[in-house]
Amino acid sequence: MEKAKLNIDHSQSVIEIRNVSKSFGDNHVLKNVNLDLYKEENLVVLGRSGTGKSVLIKLISGLLKPDEGAIDVLGESVTELNDRQLRELRLKIGFSFQNSALYDSMTVRENLEFPLVRNKRKLTRSEINYAVEEVLDGVGLSQAINQMPSELSGGQRKRIGIARTLILRPEIMMYDEPTAGLDPITCLDINGLINEVQERYKTSSIIITHDLACAKEVGDRIVMLLDGKFERQGSFEEIFDTDDARVRAFYNYNFIL
Amino acid sequence: MAKKLQTFFLEFANIHRFLLRFWRELVTPPYEFKEIIRQCYEIGYKSLPLISLTGFIVGFVFTKQSRPSLEEFGATSMLPSLISIAIVRALAPLVTALIASGKVGSQIGAELSSMNVTEQIDAMEVSGTNPYKYLIVSRILATTIGIPVLCFYVAGIGLLGGYLSMMSKDDLSFLSFFTQVFETIAFKDLGAMVLRAVIFGFTIGAVSCYCGYFSSKGTEGVGKAANAAVVASMFLVFIEEIIIVQVLSFFG
Numbered sequence: 001m002e003k004a005k006l007n008i009d010h011s012q013s014v015i016e017i018r019n020v021s022k023s024f025g026d027n028h029v030l031k032n033v034n035l036d037l038y039k040e041e042n043l044v045v046l047g048r049s050g051t052g053k054s055v056l057i058k059l060i061s062g063l064l065k066p067d068e069g070a071i072d073v074l075g076e077s078v079t080e081l082n083d084r085q086l087r088e089l090r091l092k093i094g095f096s097f098q099n100s101a102l103y104d105s106m107t108v109r110e111n112l113e114f115p116l117v118r119n120k121r122k123l124t125r126s127e128i129n130y131a132v133e134e135v136l137d138g139v140g141l142s143q144a145i146n147q148m149p150s151e152l153s154g155g156q157r158k159r160i161g162i163a164r165t166l167i168l169r170p171e172i173m174m175y176d177e178p179t180a181g182l183d184p185i186t187c188l189d190i191n192g193l194i195n196e197v198q199e200r201y202k203t204s205s206i207i208i209t210h211d212l213a214c215a216k217e218v219g220d221r222i223v224m225l226l227d228g229k230f231e232r233q234g235s236f237e238e239i240f241d242t243d244d245a246r247v248r249a250f251y252n253y254n255f256i257l
Numbered sequence: 258m259a260k261k262l263q264t265f266f267l268e269f270a271n272i273h274r275f276l277l278r279f280w281r282e283l284v285t286p287p288y289e290f291k292e293i294i295r296q297c298y299e300i301g302y303k304s305l306p307l308i309s310l311t312g313f314i315v316g317f318v319f320t321k322q323s324r325p326s327l328e329e330f331g332a333t334s335m336l337p338s339l340i341s342i343a344i345v346r347a348l349a350p351l352v353t354a355l356i357a358s359g360k361v362g363s364q365i366g367a368e369l370s371s372m373n374v375t376e377q378i379d380a381m382e383v384s385g386t387n388p389y390k391y392l393i394v395s396r397i398l399a400t401t402i403g404i405p406v407l408c409f410y411v412a413g414i415g416l417l418g419g420y421l422s423m424m425s426k427d428d429l430s431f432l433s434f435f436t437q438v439f440e441t442i443a444f445k446d447l448g449a450m451v452l453r454a455v456i457f458g459f460t461i462g463a464v465s466c467y468c469g470y471f472s473s474k475g476t477e478g479v480g481k482a483a484n485a486a487v488v489a490s491m492f493l494v495f496i497e498e499i500i501i502v503q504v505l506s507f508f509g
Contacts, residue, residue, distance in 0.1 A: 061383050083387070091385045101380035104371075115384035168384065 008220055012039040013072075014172055014204045015060060020069030022055055029055050031228035032069070037172070037204050042194065044207045044215040046239070047225035048250065053208040054098070056225075057174040060206070061093055062086045074171065091119055094165030094203070098177040100157040102149035108160055109145050112136065115168050131167055138200070139163045139193060155186035162193060166201065173197060173205040179214045191217040212236075212251065224250075275467050279397060282390045289395045296399030300361050301407055311356050312411035315348055316340065316418030324426070333427065337437040340419040345446050349412035351498060354457035357404055358490035362465040365396055366486030369469025370479045378470070393470060397462035404458030405451050412450065449505055456497055461490045 015037035022030040029052035037043050047053045058064040060071055062078045071078040076089055102111050112132045116123060123131075136142050139159040149157060158178060165173065175194060179187040191214050197203055198218075207218055215222055216236045223233040226246055232239050240251045320340055327333050369392060372378050381388040420434045465486040472482035 058379075063379055063382060087385045087387065090383050093383065095380070095383040097376045097380055099375055101376040103377055103380075104375070115386070119385045164380075164384070 008038050008041045010038055013037065014039055014074055015206070016070075016072040017056075017060070018070045018072075020059065020066045020071060022052065022059060022064065022066050028228055030059075030066075033225075033228070033230055035223065035230060037206055039204055040198065040202055042198055042205045042207060042218050042220045044209060044219035044222045045225055046210065046212070046215055046222055046250070048210060051225050052228060053210075053225055054176050057095070057176060057206055057208055061090060061095055061174065091168050092171045094162075094168065094170035094173040096158070096162050096165055096173065096175045096178060098180055100149070100161035102152075102157055102160055102164070104149055106149075107145075108136070108141075108147050108149070108152075111149070111160060112164050112167055115164065119168065135163045135167045136160075138166065138196075153186075155182050155189060158182070158190055159193065162197065166197065169201065171203060173203045175205065175207045175209075177209055177211075178207060179209065179211045184213075187211065187214060188217075190214075194218045210250075271471070272467060275470075276463065278389060279394060279463065282387070282394050283398070285390075287390075289391055292391060292395040293398050293402075296395050297403050299364075300357075300396075300399045301403035304357065304360055304407060305410075307360060308353065308356055308407055308411055309414055311352055312349070312414035313418040315352050315411075316344060316415030317422045318418075319343060319348065319415075320419040320422035324423075336423055337419070337429075337434050338441040341416060341438040341441045342446070344412050344415045344419070345442050345450050349415060350408050350450055350453035350457060351494070352415075353404055353408040353411045353454065354461065354494045355491060357400065357407065357458070358461050358494060359487055361400060362461050362486040362490040363483040365400075365462070365465035366469040366472075367479055367483040369466060370472035370482035373470065373472055374474055374476065374478060393466045396466050397459065400462030400465075401455055401458040404461065405454035408450060408454035449501075453498070453501055456501065457494050460493050460497060464490045464493060 013036040015035070017033060017035040020030055020033050021028070033056075035043075035056075045053050045056060055064060059066050060073060060078065062081070065079060073089060074092055076085070078086070078089070081089060102108075103114065106114065109132055112135060113128055116128055116131060132145070133142065136145060139162060141156060141159055141163070144152060144156060144160065149160070152160065162175075162178075173194075178190050178194060182190065194205065194207065195218055198205060207214070209215055219236065221233065222236055222239050223230045224239055224247065225231075231244070232242065232247065240247060242248070320336065323339055323343075324333060324336065327336055327339065369378075372392070378388045378392070381391065416435070416438055420429075420431065423429055423434065468482045468486040468489065472478040
């Protein structure tokens with residue numbers, strides 16, 4: 001199911017990446033890249049494994065520092081913020097990890113409460129309970145509230161991971177390989193959830209994936225990372241309307257093999 | 258060779274930064290009291306069975322083995338004094354530290370390392386929590402507080418083991434044994450024991466947290482971190498013991 005086309009305001013950037021480079025030793029992962037994420041837009045970053053897609057969102061959230069260039073998130077320069085300012089900015093950014101990164105030693109309820117309890121210290125117990133139940137209901141997993149992460153399936157873990165980020169009501173969502181390792185039906189569910197989050201919470205999102213079905217279903221705009229640079233961008237059809245062998249190979253692998 | 262030296266100095270600088278950050282975060286609010294108490298429970302209370310058994314055996318066996326030497330000089334009545342000095346001055350802090358290095362060190366190393374591998378530390382960071390304060394400071398403080406407490410406990414259990422060992426041969430009352438013990442132990446002995454235990458506790462916490470927090474990614478990294486935490490903690494405990502003994506004997 002393809003998503004309905006939204007009217008994205010291209011004058012309002014929530015993330016601006018300018019001339020950013022990042023290397024790990026001799027491995028130049030990102031080479032002088034530029035990118036904008038617009039308000040309430042779902043931007044898909046496509047690319048093969050190991051091309052620096054996850055590095056990009058870790059740079060945006062300040063988990064890594066760029067070697068060169070500037071990254072502005074909601075008007076603030078990530079590279080120039082101190083630890084406290086960065087933590088405040090991160091409350092506006094939701095990060096859904098590839099392996100969900102749920103805290104093993106906590107139940108689902110405790111996982112969801114954790115960011116709330118630590119960042120909204122004035123909330124009462126009943127307000128916390130309400131927020132947890134609401135967000136859990138939003139991802140359709142109310143029954144899992146007292147379960148441990150080890151008792152959940154891969155798809156359920158992803159949903160709880162997304163719920164944990166949503167509980168702080170972020171303005172920006174970043175999904176790192178949201179459908180990796182999931183069966184096709186669960187992938188459809190997760191894609192539906194990403195679109196639902198965009199509609200319900202009015203979030204602007206970056207979705208890192210190499211899954212073309214996911215890209216087609218959730219992306220308002222797609223950019224393709226090839227050899228450390230954003231070589232192509234546009235709609236799904238525009239991206240693959242090319243003779244570039246690297247792009248064609250990517251397409252063929254996903255849809256033919 | 259040059260590369261090894263470079264790695265050594267980089268590691269040294271990293272440890273330096275790690276410790277400096279600990280002191281900085283320690284004095285900066287907010288304070289993680291709840292987590293510190295939870296870690297004290299995990300580290301202290303959950304180590305009690307192992308610590309109890311080890312402390313008791315050490316006291317019991319030490320008394321058994323010391324007896325023949327004193328018997329040769331007809332000085333078995335000095336046994337309670339000997340046991341108390343040996344346990345309070347050396348055995349209790351050292352045994353507690355070595356047991357804690359194995360049990361607590363490996364636990365902290367493996368736990369932090371697996372959190373690192375599964376991106377749980379990153380998840381904490383992006384959700385506005387300072388993982389250094391929440392995970393590292395609380396654990397180092399818990400070992401620094403918990404190990405001296407355990408050390409007193411081990412000394413008590415060790416002395417009890419010593420008493421039971423003596424009682425099997427001599428007709429000695431509980432009261433007279435412990436009267437002799439407390440007459441022998443000076444306040445400075447207790448002070449030295451606490452000092453040792455605090456240093457050992459801090460070392461075990463800091464080393465284990467460092468090994469876990471900066472472990473390499475992958476499941477192999479978890480095993481390596483747990484192993485490195487135990488080996489490095491034990492090694493440093495012995496080195497520190499030598500230094501402390503020298504320093505204390507210098508001051509009398």
